[in-house]
Every structure is written in C-alpha cells, then in structure tokens.
Amino acid sequence: FGKVTRSFALPQELDEAKAEAKYHDGVLELTLPKKQAAAQKRITIQ
Numbered sequence: 001f002g003k004v005t006r007s008f009a010l011p012q013e014l015d016e017a018k019a020e021a022k023y024h025d026g027v028l029e030l031t032l033p034k035k036q037a038a039a040q041k042r043i044t045i046q
Helices: none
Strands: 020-024 027-031
16 A cells, blocks of 8 residues: 545634544544634623
C-alpha cells in the first residue's frame, strides 16, 4: 500500500482546539466537536 490522502471542507462551527484524530487497526477516527454557541444577552428596549 502507498500513501493515501484525502481532504474535505469543514464548517466554521468546529472547535479546532478540541479536534482529535485517532488511527487504530486501519481505521481513522476523527472527533470534531462544535463550538459552544455564543451566550445570548437580553437587552431592554426603551
């Protein structure tokens, strides 16, 4: 077997700092968690 590459676009909602990749028994497992939603802030309209 030779070198294999694959690339694909990911949505911007991913938390890159928490991304993980594991390779075991010929299987590549990617864990790509979403970023936490921005905290909502309620404002009073005058």
